[in-house]
Amino acid sequence: MFERVDQKVNFPELEKQLMGKWKDENTFQKSLELREGKPRFIFYEGPPTANGKPATHHILARAFKDLFGRYKTMKGFYVERKAGWDTHGLPVEIEVEKKLNISGKFEIENEIGIERFNELCRQSVYQYVEDWVAFSERMAFWQDYEHAYWTLTPDYIQSVWWALSEMWKQDLIYKGFRVAPYCSRCATPLSNHELHLGYQDNVPDPSVYIRFRLKKDQPGARRAHFDKTSILAWTTTPWTLPGNVALAVDNDVDYIKVKEGDEFLILAEPLLSVLKEEPHVVERVKGHDLVGLDYEPLYPYSVPEQGRAQYVVDADFVSTEEGTGVVHTSALYGVDDLRLCQEKGIPFKHTVGLDGKFLPYVDKFAGLHVKEADPLIIDDLRERGLLYKAETTLHTYPFCWRCSTPLIYYALDAWYIRTTERKEELIANNAATNWVPAHIKTGRMGDWLQNNVDWQFSRSRYWGTPIPIWICEGCDEKRCVSSSAELGLKDDVDLHRPYIDEITLKCEKCGGVMRRIPEVLDVWFDSGAMPFAQRGYPRQGKEIFEQTFPADFISEALDQTRGWFYSLLVISTLLFKQNSYRNVICLGLVVDPKGKKASKSRGNVLDPNFLFDNFGSDAVRWFFFTSTQVGENYRTGTDTLRETVQQFFIPLWNCYTFFVTYARLDNFDPDRPAVPLEERHVLDRWLLSRLTGLVTSVNGGLDAYDAIEPARRIQRFVDDLSNWYIRRSRRRFWKSQSDSDKAAAYQTLYETLRTLCGLMAPFTPFLADAIYRNLSDERSVHLTDFPSGLAAEDPAIEVAMARARQAVEAGLGARDAARLKVRQPLAGIALPGEPLPEDIAAIVREELNVKTLTFGASEVKLDTVITEELKLEGLAREVVRAIQDRRKKLGLNVEDRIDTRYDADGLLVRALQRHADYIRNETLSVTLGPGREAGFDGEQMMLEGEQIWIGLKRSS
RNA sequence: GGGCCGCUAGCUCAACUGGCAGAGCGCCGUGCUGAUAACGCGGAGGUAGGUGGUUCGAGUCCACCGCGGCCCA
The missing domain is CATH 1.10.730.10 (Isoleucyl-tRNA Synthetase; Domain 1)
Known part of the structure; x- marks a missing residue:
């Protein structure tokens, strides 16, 4: 027997009841046990970062993940759903910094200490994971939360180390530079986001034009041509001039050689106006004619012992909007500069230290902060006749958002994975992956892979997987470690900073002391390693990993194209030569009703619990x-x-x-x-x-x-x-x-x-x-097989029924036009088209309340003549309607029998008498008779312009 | 500056390969109703973001531009 169901339903309340039942009955566990030994459908959970409470947009991806996990289970697959938590990274650190009301390296290292800071990060993560589990269960995202993988465990970290060491063995790892906005006081690079916090307008800075004297002994016939000739370059950062290694020109731009006094100057034609005098044009050349010319170094500091520097190169970023159309290039103090020098193979070295002061060997300015040195450099160049002119310019310049120190672009040590070497393989593996929606494959993801650059995986931070690279202080020998055993540590020892920083190794080459590099890993490497790291592979879980790689299905929002989707692809391509997922659903973003991204500052954030409490999580999922x-x-x-x-x-x-x-x-x-x-x-x-x-x-x-x-x-x-x-x-x-x-x-x-x-x-x-x-009988639908293979197709009925519904539509339209309410029976209607089968035609007649239905008419034609017979029938229906209304008002149940009395006259009485059986039957009236009897709950009303009193009572 | 996606009724969204522009919500009118906080019928509401092009025919294909979103530089 079915339980009575309240028509007024509270879905959120219903959901909570079900949560309780599932918990009591272990329904999720049972759904897995039911499919044990069956073919696997492999799902990977993209671990959310536990750095804050879950938000509404987190429902989205989790709904899709859950959908296919449940579907495939009902289809008979064994679908392991191991939860996972991304526990490392800057977001966690920032959350802790906020709580401590501190920010940046200096405070972390000197006031809090790395040990305590990382401990707080760990605590923060544990706390948020609790919120996440509660949230996930509330939205019915079935996962195994008891056996979740955590990226901070020693097992997980060692798997990550192993992955990196495998890449090391393949010679895919190298140390290079990364130019970033840098605060010399805080001694820290700033993220893009931080950078945008600190821009100031109308900042005064020097604007200097410098003569770069061309060497007289140019190769070949060009020699005499360039006597007393300088290329004019422009900069607003004179402090980068001691580090100059090249000048860049645009191949296709016209450059003009002008005579000024007894010397010659070269600059781009569109920028002749920067000259102090009316230009006296001597010669016009293209940029590419200048390429390869050597010039005299301004300073000896960056002249290489080996290799060639201080000559003109071509570049694609040269602007003719400002300056001279010649870009002074100092490899380590500009993003474009570094890239250009690397492309051209120009050697370089630092002239400025991490403290923003000139290094000792730059003897003229040693120990001076770059900004202090600016005027001295200008003076020095002026004295030596190399300064063409010096002005001051006002421009927008970035400052440290914390301490207001002007930022400089500065090349820091950085570690890279040579992904570009395996670019074609990445593209091929991506091409073999099924993307939903399909356009992501060749569009967003494909484009990203085409423009692949080496993965810079080091982060100068604290709370992350420490990079397992040790370097010898003596001979610079490098070593990449793949397990804690290799360090002489137990398996379960905490491998985080600062403890790991104290571990030194003995150099096998020179016997010197090897120390770990201070950086931690990009968190995307952590999560990208999850296919094997969630098993602790290869130290353990070898069999299960092999059974569960690659995934059949993953799903996240499209901001993961450059995130998890990419890191999974790269790591598995480099280690296993294939992608780690076969099918991927790439979801769009959750935005407000106007299409704007939800953010706290806009105040358009939807609280998931508010939605759960008001509509239920099923409703949000269904939406x-x-x-x-x-997408x-x-x-x-x-x-x-x-x-x-x-x-x-x-x-x-x-x-x-x-x-x-x-x-x-x-x-x-x-x-x-x-x-x-x-x-x-x-x-x-x-x-x-x-x-x-x-x-x-x-x-x-x-x-x-x-x-x-x-x-x-x-x-x-x-x-x-x-x-x-x-x-x-x-x-x-x-x-x-x-x-x-x-x-x-x-x-x-x-x-x-x-x-x-x-x-x-x-x-x-x-x-x-x-x-x-x-x-x-209280069996759960989640333990059943998914419906399939019904065999009740009947296309003919579907077609006929569709026509019937069209006929009803036309008929009701005609009634409306004729102002004839549906309750009033009519003699007939004629419709265009072929006749319908009788059983379906009957439905149409009933719906239209007509006696006859004929086909083959040229248009919809309603018989609008209401005979007395029809009128009485219509009135009977009015009476039924009135009694039913009364029943409802009196709170009677649908199955209750009643006795009915009426007081009326004229046509109504005749209708009541003629159709008494019909009325009794429709209204479950045991008796139906005239007279206002006592004990009948009655009401006076108007029906079709006539007075009637109707009274009823529950029949005993 | 580059890539991808989107732009259709007041709002949210449909329309297989080019073939008569649709649904729901909201609004107005009206009807139906003992499952229905629902539903039916009728109405108002559209230069399909813009401009060109291909075609017998374009919301759909092509080019350019604009706006919004995401990402990269």
Whole structure:
């Protein structure tokens, strides 16, 4: 027997009940046990960073992950779902810095200490993971949270080390430079975000034009040509001039040689206006004519012992908007500069230290801070006749957002993985991956791979996987370690800073002391290593790793293209020569109803708990599955969610309560023999045909990693079920005799609801299970097989029914135009088109409330003549309607019998007498008679312009 | 500056390979209703972001531009 169901449902409350049941019954665990030994469907959890409370956009990816995990489980696969937590990285550090009200290297190292700082990071992570588990369970994201992988464990870290050491063995790791905005006081590089915090406008800086004297002994015929000739270059950072190694010109720009006094100057034609005098043009050349010319170094400090420097090169970033069209290049103090010198093979070395002061060997300016040195350098060049002119310019310049020190661009040590060497392999492995939506493969991801640069994986931070590279103080020998055993440490020892920094090794080459480089790993390396690191591979878990690599399916939002999607691809390509995922759903972003990104400062952030409490998590999931194409943004607001509940959840729930209400009254027993399909009412056969099609397309869609089309079809089906099948079948459930037609109706609706629950289980796990359990003796839908292979297709019925519904539409339109309410029966209607089968035509007649339905007319033609006979029938229906209304007002139950009295005259009385049987039957009136009797709860009202009093009471 | 995605009714979104521009919400009118906080019918509401091009025919294909989003530089 089915439990009574309240029509007024509170979905959030329902969901909490289900959470309790799942916990008590271990439903998730059971769903896994059910499929033990079955083929695996391999899912990888992209670990969220535990640096804050989960937000609404986190529901999105988790909903999709859960959808396919549940679907494949119901399809018979064993779907391990190991949770994971990304525990390292700058976001965690920043969260802790905020709590401590500190910021930056200086405070961390000198006030807090790395040991305590990292301990606080660890605590912070543990705290947030609790929030994440609660959140995930609230939205029914079934994962194994007890056996989650944590990127901070010694096992995990050692796997990561192993991965790096394998790349080391392949000679894919090298040390280089990285130019970044740098604060010399804080001794720290700034992130892009930090950089943007500190720009100031109208900052005065020197603007100097420098003569670079061309060497007289140029190779070949060019020699005499350049006597007394200088190339004019411009800079606003004179302190970079001692580090000058090259001048860059644009190959295709016109350069002019002008005579000024007894010397010659070369600069770009569009910038002749910077000259002090009216230009006296001597010669015009192209930039590429200048390339290769040697010039006299301004200073001896950056003249290399080996290799060639101080000559003219071509570059693609030369501007003719300002300066002279010649770019002074100092390799280590500009992003473009460094790239150019690396491309051209120009040697370079630092002239400035990490403290922002000139190094000792730059003897003229040694120990001076670069900004202090600027005027001295200008003076020095002026004295030596190398300064053409010096001015002051006002421009926008970045300052440290913490301490307001002017930032400089500075090349820091950085470690790289030579991904460019394996670029073609990366592209091939990406090409073999199924992207949803497809355009990401060649678009966003493909473009990113085409423009691949080596992966800079070192971070000058604290809370991260320490980079396992040790360098000999004596001979510079380098070594990459792959396990704690190699360091003489136990397996379970904490490998984080600062402890790891104290570990020294003995150099095998010279016997000297080897120390670890101070940097930690980019967190993307951590998460990209999860396919094997979650198993502790290769020290352990070898077998399980091999069984679970690569993944069949992963899903995240598209900001992961350069993040996790990339790091997984790179690491597995370099180590295992294939991608670690076969199918990937790349989701759009959650934005506010205006399309703006949610942010606290805009105040448009949706609190997930607010949504859960008001609409339920199923509703939020369903919204994400149905609202827009995968890859597009989700305009999310309370209005759209309210609509989701009203348009889909409530109608579905009403279908369910309708069934339960009458099934209880009739003691419907689902185990009774089924009425053969061919003997069922045409509405049943129509519904089951529709259901068959639905099952097929939902299976097909989900198999192709498409969620939206299946979900939208389910939505349309529920509309058909509610507003056509049940609407047109109601009387079959109400009628008093229990014949086979009634049994067929119950069986059809029952099977449909159960199947629908199966189809919906992966999408809305709470709602589907709530309904299914009541229909199935408390068995969980999540332990069933996914619906498939129904065989009740009947295209002819579907076509005919579609035509019938069009006929109804036309007929109701005609009624409306004629101002004839549907309650008033009419003699007939004639419609265009071919006749419909009788059983379907009957439905149309009933819906239109006409006696006859004919086809073949040229247009819709309604017989509008209302005979007295029809009028009385219409009045009878009015009376029925009035009695039903009264029943409802008196709070009577649908099955309650009543006695009915009336007081009226004229046509109404005749209608009541003529159609007494009909009225009694419709309203469950045991007696129906005239007279205002005592004890009858009555009401005076108007029906079709006539007075009537109707009174009723519950029949004893 | 570059890449990708989007731009269709007031709002949210559809329309297989080019073939009569649609649904839901909201609004107005009206009807139906003992499952329905629901539903039906009718109405108002569209130069499809803009400009060109290809085609018998373009929301759909091509080019350029604009706006929004994400990412890279």
